[in-house]
Amino acid sequence: MMELGKNKTKKILSSLKSNEILKTNDYNPKTKKHQHRRRKRFRYGFNSFRKKQDQDESYITIALAGNANVGKSVIFNELTGSNQIIGNWPGKTVEIAEGKLYFEGQNIKIIDLPGIYSFYTYSMEESVTREYIAFEKPDLVINVIDASVLERNLFFTIQLLEMKVPMLICINQMDIAQQKGIVIDTNKLEAALKVPVVPTVAIRGEGLHELMDKAVDILDDAYNYQINPIEYGAEVERRIKSLTRYIESKESEIEYPSRWVAIKLLENDPEIRKMVESESREVIGRAYQLAGEIEKIHEEPSFAVIASERYAMANRISQGAQFQKKLKTSFAEKLDRMVTHRVYGYIISALVIGGLLLWTFVVGDFLSGILSDAFSFFQPIDPQVSGSIVSILWNGAFGGLVAGVTLIIPFVIPFYFMLSLIENSGILTRVAFMMDSAMHRIGLHGKALIPLILGYGCNVPAIESTRILENRRERLLAAFAITFAPCSARTIVIMGLVALYVNIWWALALYAIDILVMLIAGRIAYKVIPGETSGLIMEMHSFKIPSLAVAFKQTWKRTKSLIYLVFPVYIIASALIQALYAFGFLTPIANFLAPITVFWLGLPVFAGVVLIFGAVRKEYTILMLVALFGTNLAAVLTPVQFIILALVSMLFIPCLSTITIMLRDFGWKATGTIAIANIITAMLVGGIVFRIINPFF
Amino acid sequence: MITLVNLGNGRNAIIRRIEGGPGLKNRLEVMNIREGKKVKKTCSGPLRGPVVIEIDGSKIAIGRGMANKVWVEEI
Incomplete structure (x- = not known):
């Protein structure tokens, strides 16, 4: 069974690899040009170039995951010097882009996963991302979060925690949050999620050094790192635990963590159900029974109950960690009223x-x-x-x-x-x-x-x-x-x-x-x-002053x-x-x-x-x-x-x-x-x- | 209860019910548009254009057809 899942991912990933958009920025530290660029683009790391020669070619893999349009591609570009196309509209990264970085004696491979909002299987991007995380097992996942819409982003973070991957949170676009009058207490967020949190403004390169520092620290096991998924409400949590134990007792060979599989089964995820079905029908039967119980208590489909509990968690955590200041109607707001005016x-x-x-x-x-x-x-x-x-x-x-x-x-x-x-x-x-x-x-x-x-x-x-x-x-x-x-x-x-x-x-x-x-x-x-x-569903991001450097880079890439x-x-x-x-x-x-x-x-x-x-x-x-x-x-x-x-x-x-x-x-x-x-x-x-x-x- | 289309510009409301299948519900949910959420209608596009709402400080444009399936209670 596991084989089947693996083959499928391989197929998806290899089809992605065959695509020319997947590019690896193979930079050679021996060439002057790259050294120069690296120093300019990324302020640290010059001293570490010399050490590179006697390093072996083993890589640490770090994947960037998060909602669409939170700045993953910007971070990717800043880190690797690669030129992913960046724009202020959602959904550009459909392929998986890969780039390399040398940081403090480590060869690091950075993977830019497609921007998604959840781990359902409604879209190809979501399947690709979850299968990548489960099967390719990156050493660390950096969950990039848009500071200005914390709650919605945390909904994804909670699901990522359930996948039990080593994880680090990057709260990006802190400047935009500030413009919106949102103050975020990263310490509280860290405490609530039990995951290190680093604030950044990627477009200006701020905080990225700290981000990589923290990433390397985690990988060096400095944190004695343990991921703890957040618990659901008592009725749901009890059934998740029960199903998790049941799955574990079956000693199945599914690559996904048992708790995650249990939750997905209770949510009636078709792909996971199919995967488990071929291995153990009893698990499916048990899941069906437990989901029925949840439905009975809440008088709602089980998947909806779980989703709304997740939202409640996201809401609770974000409310606890952020504070909204009252704002005057800003210039951007007035401009917005103007450009959406009927005349x-x-x-x-x-x-x-x-x-x-x-x-x-x-x-x-x-x-x-x-x-x-x-x-x-x-x-x-x-x-x-x-x-x-x-x-x-x-x-x-x-x-x-x-x-x-x-x-x-x-x-x-x-x-x-x-x-x-x-x-x-x-x-x-x-x-x-x-x-x-x-x-x-x-x-x-x-x-x-x-x-x-x-x-x-x-x-x-x-x-x-x-x-x-x-x-x-x-x-x-x-x-x-x-x-x-x-x-x-x-x-x-x-x-x-x-x-x-x-x-x-x-x-x-x-x-x-x-x-x-x-x-x-x-x-x-x-x-x-x-x-x-x-129909149209489109987030209208706040206006920002476009960066000339980004525009030049994009122009060059497209040309x-x-x-x-x-x-x-x-x-x-x-x-x-x-x-x-x-x-x-x-x-x-x-x-x-x-x-x-x-x-x-x-x-x-x-x-x-x-x-x-x-x-x-x-x-x-x-x-x-x-x-x-x-x-x-x-x-x-x-x-x-x-x-x-x-x-x-x-x-x-x-x-x-x-x-x-x-x-x-x-x-x-x-x-x-x-x-x-x-x-x-x-x-x-x-x-x-x-x-x-x-x-x- | 009224739909988002009929809600006045600048008015606050709470989403009470979303009509439609799981596909539509999911598309809206991932943008944090779900039952129980507080929304503010910012504006609606001319010529039967989309509706813009504000949820937790972010602006989202929703096609008129869908906005007509989101029932809200004004507050």
């Missing part, structure tokens, strides 16, 4: 989203200009379609690199930078709140706005982040809407073709059309895919993963296109597509090829045109053709990397359906718009 709220939401995009265009355009100037200084990037194969390929590859550096980087960096400032300030959740009822029209709730906005930067991370949504149906609907979101690459196409060769107003009109199409297509998809929309994904494709495909064209392979394809491109969309014959290569990366639409005709595109396309080409290339299929990520998350069928829906939408909209605007030119 100003919408204006501010629009300003936030609009400002983000405008900022991206302005800064992006500026940076792009500088970079292209810098590159043309080295080598002109005019396409070359004759000469030796080597020189054609080289020219193409260089062109691809230049396109990447001058088109993607300048737009993506300012976008991600501003986005992480907005994310961390907490205003994004207010925008999500304001947009909730509008989002319901396309079958999503307000939280789905966050992936959609991310989609304006790049669809790939946006689709990845749809995991914050409740179920597969909602994730699919959101992903479908995202495939229409005008990402930075599409923006480049709109700007490069329409703003440059027609005028800025038509470019903006295309943007508006795109958003309209996104809403209509989303609405249709919502009607087509059966199911009910789950880096994009570069790794995109640049190789860019360079190779660009060289390939140029070669294919030079050897005359493209003309037959263009001719084959002529009925659609020429007759329905009113584009020139070569547009077919341009669009096909645009499916690799959207910017190829421009790159390809430039490769074929040089920079004077006005000679080969009319204004209407510029508009239609940009419109179709914007809508007609998600780019190759988006398709890749959708395949990974949703499988062939869903991805194929979405791609076909995209193509049909693009053809319909393109043809109709062509017939409408043609008379005006």
Whole structure:
């Protein structure tokens, strides 16, 4: 039986490990760079580097566990120098991240567990966390708690205590608690929980040294450490003890502690029941009988009785350890009233989203200009379609690199930078709140706005982040809407073709059309895919001044993963296109597509090829045109053709990397359906718009 | 008793009953929204938008559909 449980965890964990998001920050103390970074980022530990050489490679494992959005990822990053994505919205850590730290002569492996609220098996995160703790047996679990919502966090702490793992409590975000007028007496908390408690403000690195000190102390057995679960009310407690003894007498081989199994059985947890059932039916029978007794006494289901007792404990402990000062209406409070106001709220939401995009265009355009100037200084990037194969390929590859550096980087960096400032300030959740009822029209709730906005930067991370949504149906609907979101690459196409060769107003009109199409297509998809929309439950964290350092780190992390994904494709495909064209392979394809491109969309014959290569990366639409005709595109396309080409290339299929990520998350069928829906939408909209605007030119 | 939707802005109340299955109850419970808790309604979103309540100093937005299943007694 134990084997079964173990295998399952192994499977989950290994599938997590195979995921590229799991990363290990292997830092080598011998390199100067790391020493320097370590000293700067984490004030202690320099002296201990020298000792490292004669240490063996055995690791102590410390896992960070706690509710979502309490700062586990911040602590993880501070400790390991790894760059987990941090944001002020719940649910980012779905995988298990792992990093390493060297502290006072110890090699320590830090595990960042997903943020969860309880140990039920309603979600994958909860199962993963509890199985990790039970089967991988970390040497120490640091329970990270949000000081400003102590009671709710303690509900999880109590369950963690029941798992009997060596444990240390880190009360984080003490600064926010202070802002809310909450004073916490950590000594009282320590006494009530019988677990060491360390207060921290992780975002500023405060208290982390003490935290690790305490952790190492516990591991050195300085505390003679013993975990004591908190007792329930007499009626429940007696039955838990009785069942615990019964389980112990059966000498079962379940990895979980007996008391915990007993409680879970009384709560009727399906997974634990199944696990125990295959070993001993008598235990199940006994549990059933005891749960019945509890239900009889309290006239409520046993799981509800146990849950409310836990809440009562959490309430008692938190009331005993904290004190609420009276506060005047703070500035943050006033600001909050403003951004959720029925009129100003919408204006501010629009300003936030609009400002983000405008900022991206302005800064992006500026940076792009500088970079292209810098590159043309080295080598002109005019396409070359004759000469030796080597020189054609080289020219193409260089062109691809230049396109990447001058088109993607300048737009993506300012976008991600501003986005992480907005994310961390907490205003994004207010925008999500304001947009909730509008989002319901396309079958999503307000939280789905966050992936959609991310989609304006790049669809790939946006689709990845749809995991914050409740179920597969909602994730699919959101992903479908995202495939229409005008990402930075599409923006480049709109700007490069329409703003440059027609005028800025038509470019903006295309943007508006795109958003309209996104809403209509989303609405249709919502009607087509059966199911009910789950409601919004979202914590609206207090506003905070975003940290620039965190924003820089996040921007770099997101940009880096994009570069790794995109640049190789860019360079190779660009060289390939140029070669294919030079050897005359493209003309037959263009001719084959002529009925659609020429007759329905009113584009020139070569547009077919341009669009096909645009499916690799959207910017190829421009790159390809430039490769074929040089920079004077006005000679080969009319204004209407510029508009239609940009419109179709914007809508007609998600780019190759988006398709890749959708395949990974949703499988062939869903991805194929979405791609076909995209193509049909693009053809319909393109043809109709062509017939409408043609008379005006 | 009234639901959270009908509770006036800025009013305090105690949650008395939550309708719905264990799934919904659990989603609310983990956010500390459960029977017997004192809540304060902060505001409700326009256009049938969500309701924002304050529990123990933290603000939580709840979709209107769900808020309609949470029955409270004003105090």
